[in-house]
Amino acid sequence: MGMLRALEIRDVLIIDRLDLAFQPGLNVLTGETGAGKSILLDALGFVLGWRGRAELVRAGAAQGEVTAVFDLPPGHAALAVLTEAGIDAEGEVILRRVNAADGRKTAWVNDRRVSGDVLRDLSETLVELHGQHDDRGLLNPRGHRALLDDFAGLDLGLLRAAWRAWSQAQGAMAAAEAALANARTEEDYLRHAVAELDKLMPEPGEEASLDARRRMMQGAERIRADIARAHQAIGEEGAEAALRDAVRWLEGAADKAEGRLEGALAALNRALMELSDAQAGVEDTLHALDFNPADLEAVEERLFAIRALARKHGVLADDLGGFADNLRARLAAVDGGAAGIARLQSAVKAAEAAYQHEAGAISKARRAAAKRLDAAMAAELGPLKMERAVFATVIEGAEAGPDGGDAVTFTVATNPGAPAGALNKIASGGELSRFLLALKVCLTKDAPGLTLIFDEIDRGVGGATADAVGRRLQALAAGAQVLVVTHSPQVAARGGHHWRVEKRVAKGATLSTVVPLAADARVEEIARMLAGDTVTDAARDAAKALLAG
16 A cells, blocks of 8 residues: 655754654544644645745754655556656655755655656655645536536546547637638639739740840841841852962972972861861851841840730749749639538548547536536435435536536535536535545545545534544545544544644744654544643543544
């Protein structure tokens, strides 16, 4: 059985040094009002990472420190938290937390530095507290669904995944609908622009090519005359004829020149070949410069159309092709948008159906668990002298969410036929304490290894009712460790282990300490609780009777 084995407190509030060794079963702490019982819970809450008092350090001390030692049986839920945090543990876990005088807080688990979040995660597996001001969600209907789910042992993983899938499908459809609506506002523009671009179909580099052709055509007449004269000068009636005459004359004289003309003849032949190449180039140019004036008009018309479209759309002429592709894609989105929306709507419906299936299964499990909880509560309320009270877990439809579509509320009617309502609005103080005790017992019954702590759970009750509360706590402690801070002698008498919290004055300072009570001391303490400041023999006899009872 998991349990709190030791609590060591150093310089916390009005405690200078305190070492407590708790036991299995029912541990009761008693003492006069103001003796410091709540300080023990403050110290335990501090080492468990609970958010409590901002300043715990005893006046004049450099720091306050609390250490708690818990036994962990195999399979205890705390082991999984420790493993996730990378902390080795076997058999026990030691929590230590220090509060410096400047407010800084530092924590260790098995000598490994940890965050407050790790402490709080551990605390949920180690301790369950019910106090005067900490009902851990029992009185808050917003937490009732989670409490019922824990009682039922429900895993909401699949439901939450289905909710995320449904939400994502709805988001995708909404985005597609918005995009389609936006696209439709520019549909006329897109169709006109795409038609213009499709008609022109400009190619990359075409604008520069057209511009060059236009300039060439514009200057063609002026340069063609010069090129034609050059062609005539080097043609058959010009330079070529003169060179051929020179070659013929030199060849006729070569035989008599004793080889002196061979070099000259070779050079002239080469010149004739080069001249032939020049003639071909000039002829090609002349042919290129031959154009119909209508061609210039066509080139200019296309060039100006390309430049006008580029200006209109604010892009470079060479980028018109890519721009047209983008417009076509946007137009295709409009044309295919309805079909895409239909597909997304189908996906939303499928995701919704999957979510509703999971939510329905969870809701069914909750309703079954609610019946079990109501039956368990009915069994608990009888021994607590509330056999006429009716506890009911009410499940109503609510807006769908990641945890389903159920609203869960714990209600109570103090008598059959009386109207049911919220716990804290229907029950009196003493009744509320017993309802919360019963509910706490039911909700933690399947959470082995928890140390259950009750801070004045018996407030507002006395006599036979307080005795019933004490006996229920005693029975509960048969299978768990229970710590009870109490003002009730009937509850204190049921304890297996009894400590008295008391104040003392040392060197002018008021300090709190905790004293374990042997059998005789227990009689005196319970007699004090029965009689007040003056303990009589009758009170002692009554105390002995309670202890024997």
